[in-house]
Amino acid sequence: MILEVRNVKKRFGGIEALKGVSLSLRNGEVLGLIGPNGAGKTTLFNCIAGVYHPDDGEIIFKGRRIDRLPPNRIAALGIARTFQIVKPFKNLSVLENVMVALGLKKYQGYKHLFRKPSSGDYERALSVLKTVGLENKSDEISENLSLGELRRLEVARALALEPEIILLDEPYAGLRRNEENRISDMIQDLKKRGLSLIIVEHRVRLLMQLVERVVVLDMGEVIAEGTPGEVKKDPRVIKAYLGEEEVA
Amino acid sequence: MNYYLTIIIYMGINSILALSLNIIVGYAGQISLGHAAFYGIGAYTSALIATKLGVSFWVAMPLAILVTALVGAILGLPSLRVSEDFLAITTIGINFVVQAVFKYIKFFGGALGISGIPYPGIGKRPLSLLEFALMTLIFTVISALISFRIGNSWIGLGLKAVREDELAASSSGVNVYKFKVLAFVLGSALAGLAGSLYAHFMMFITADDFGFPLSITILSMVVIGGIGTVRGAFLGAIILTILPEVFRPLADYRMLIYAILLILFMRFLPEGLVGDGSMIWKKLRGEA
Numbered sequence: 183m184i185l186e187v188r189n190v191k192k193r194f195g196g197i198e199a200l201k202g203v204s205l206s207l208r209n210g211e212v213l214g215l216i217g218p219n220g221a222g223k224t225t226l227f228n229c230i231a232g233v234y235h236p237d238d239g240e241i242i243f244k245g246r247r248i249d250r251l252p253p254n255r256i257a258a259l260g261i262a263r264t265f266q267i268v269k270p271f272k273n274l275s276v277l278e279n280v281m282v283a284l285g286l287k288k289y290q291g292y293k294h295l296f297r298k299p300s301s302g303d304y305e306r307a308l309s310v311l312k313t314v315g316l317e318n319k320s321d322e323i324s325e326n327l328s329l330g331e332l333r334r335l336e337v338a339r340a341l342a343l344e345p346e347i348i349l350l351d352e353p354y355a356g357l358r359r360n361e362e363n364r365i366s367d368m369i370q371d372l373k374k375r376g377l378s379l380i381i382v383e384h385r386v387r388l389l390m391q392l393v394e395r396v397v398v399l400d401m402g403e404v405i406a407e408g409t410p411g412e413v414k415k416d417p418r419v420i421k422a423y424l425g426e427e428e429v430a
Numbered sequence: 431m432n433y434y435l436t437i438i439i440y441m442g443i444n445s446i447l448a449l450s451l452n453i454i455v456g457y458a459g460q461i462s463l464g465h466a467a468f469y470g471i472g473a474y475t476s477a478l479i480a481t482k483l484g485v486s487f488w489v490a491m492p493l494a495i496l497v498t499a500l501v502g503a504i505l506g507l508p509s510l511r512v513s514e515d516f517l518a519i520t521t522i523g524i525n526f527v528v529q530a531v532f533k534y535i536k537f538f539g540g541a542l543g544i545s546g547i548p549y550p551g552i553g554k555r556p557l558s559l560l561e562f563a564l565m566t567l568i569f570t571v572i573s574a575l576i577s578f579r580i581g582n583s584w585i586g587l588g589l590k591a592v593r594e595d596e597l598a599a600s601s602s603g604v605n606v607y608k609f610k611v612l613a614f615v616l617g618s619a620l621a622g623l624a625g626s627l628y629a630h631f632m633m634f635i636t637a638d639d640f641g642f643p644l645s646i647t648i649l650s651m652v653v654i655g656g657i658g659t660v661r662g663a664f665l666g667a668i669i670l671t672i673l674p675e676v677f678r679p680l681a682d683y684r685m686l687i688y689a690i691l692l693i694l695f696m697r698f699l700p701e702g703l704v705g706d707g708s709m710i711w712k713k714l715r716g717e718a
Contacts, residue, residue: 231601253600263601271594273706282591286603288584295585295612323707339602 184209184378185230185261185347190239190249192225199225201402202239207347212369212379214389214410217399218422223382224266226399227349230380231263232256243347258286262340263349266382268332270324277320279335280307283342307342314338314368330361337368348372350381354388362388390414398422435563439631441671442566443624446573448651448663450620453577455649456658457586458613459593460509461518464525465648467505468618470640472498472625474532477544477635487550487630494626495619502618509610513596525642532637543636547629566627573620577660580616589613590658643685650688653695656705665704 185207192200200222207213215223228234230241232253241249248256262283271279281299284307288294311317314334319327324335333353340348353365369392372379383389390396390410398406398413400422406413413419451465476494479485508520532538539545549556550565557565580586588609591599600606629635651670656662674684701708 233597233601252605253597254603254605257601257603265598265601269595269598271591271598273594274590278587278590282587282599282604283602285584285587289588289604289609295588296579296583298579298583299587339598343603 186242188240190236205397210376212393214393214396215382221399222402260346262343262345264336266351272325280342283339310338310342347378354385435559438563439566442570444667444671445570446624447648448667449573449577450617451648452652452663454613454617457589462521463518464521466640466644467525467528468621469625472622473629476626477547477629491626495622498622499615499619502614506614529637545634547633656702662702662705
């Protein structure tokens with residue numbers, strides 16, 4: 183197990199967003215996380231990534247508790263994430279966006295802070311952009327990219343952290359068919375690199391082709407878990423999705 | 431001649447001030463409407479150390495930089511809790527409080543300010559006006575080089591990431607708290623240098639020299655020149671130093687004019703005159 187979420191609870195005011203969620207991610211596994219709107223998927227991501235601290239429960243990454251650490255520490259340990267609503271550094275170039283994440287180790291302490299990035303650092307950033315097919319856009323101000331390109335930039339930024347786990351939050355949201363295919367290819371590529379992935383996605387059909395195992399959340403609880411084939415037939419899952427989207 | 435040298439000295443001090451605010455507002459994106467407070471803290475620290483301990487400018491100035499940087503770290507702490515409009519209001523508050531402390535506490539000279547601040551010299555001989563102007567220019571160039579260095583190094587990347595999106599920055603490994611405080615420390619240190627130069631040039635300071643209107647003036651320099659760039663801070667400082675000299679009859683309306691300029695630039699030319707992406711800068715570089 184590379185990541186274990188044990189009985190995590192999180193409430194916002196009167197709303198219990200997570201009511202004791204447990205799941206685990208094996209090394210090199212691609213795990214799908216699905217559920218209707220408001221099921222708690224993004225809240226769980228934010229707990230793992232350190233944006234929220236759970237009210238109860240533990241999150242363990244490679245044997246170490248991380249549920250009290252801030253996002254930058256979790257990124258440094260090896261868990262990267264993308265955002266459902268893309269968050270580019272708008273006024274920075276595509277290359278600079280990746281450079282920010284490449285600086286991960288330089289931001290610790292004060293020794294490297296006032297050093298300039300080397301030409302090797304820029305080459306590394308370019309090679310990361312190449313893996314997501316954005317090398318031709320490296321000098322573009324990121325604000326000018328299309329949504330599909332921004333989603334790939336998010337992955338590039340995550341990859342620049344050299345993580346072991348990437349949390350992908352709705353990588354397909356709002357994309358056209360040809361862009362969807364590019365994202366699928368990219369995810370297959372991440373898989374080949376041996377990265378462990380958790381993918382939150384509404385587009386269940388796309389997701390089922392990518393993942394080995396699915397966890398279904400509803401109302402802040404895990405209601406089913408298994409291979410895509412098993413989960414599709416689970417009556418609780420069908421009930422949770424009724425009127426939402428056909429599980430196919 | 432003396433008049434022009436004096437203007438050059440003001441230009442240099444204002445450039446350092448604009449550069450220092452640019453680190454906080456331009457690079458790190460932390461809006462500050464109270465920058466005159468840090469300028470004042472630098473001036474008062476230098477003046478107090480020099481007059482009470484009887485030391486020269488050369489001893490007082492580095493200490494003033496150090497103290498101002500330290501106070502900057504403390505007064506920068508609110509930026510960890512509040513942002514944008516609320517930070518703007520908080521920094522205005524800081525400006526008024528700091529000014530009131532200078533004005534109403536006897537230790538700081540009270541309403542009479544501090545006089546008899548030693549003018550810098552070499553050995554027993556005081557600097558000539560030309561020498562003071564050259565010294566100011568040297569410090570201005572050093573401040574510009576520091577700003578460039580910050581902008582082009584890892585710390586600059588981290589600061590700009592914080593400016594653009596705090597959550598994405600933190601998910602990319604940037605310790606947002608540390609970088610915000612660093613921005614205030616570095617910006618305040620340079621403001622402290624400007625304050626020290628001012629105090630020892632004027633040889634007499636009062637709390638009114640460091641009021642809220644000056645904070646607006648410094649912010650106007652940064653915005654009009656082009657926020658986030660060294661050249662913009664320079665150009666803004668030069669324009670807003672010369673303008674009041676040329677339009678002396680309009681002196682009473684200065685704040686009104688700055689306010690109108692600020693609004694017009696924010697609305698129609700947010701990149702400033704020579705900021706990244708401004709038409710003028712693109713033309714100068716032959717891109718448009």
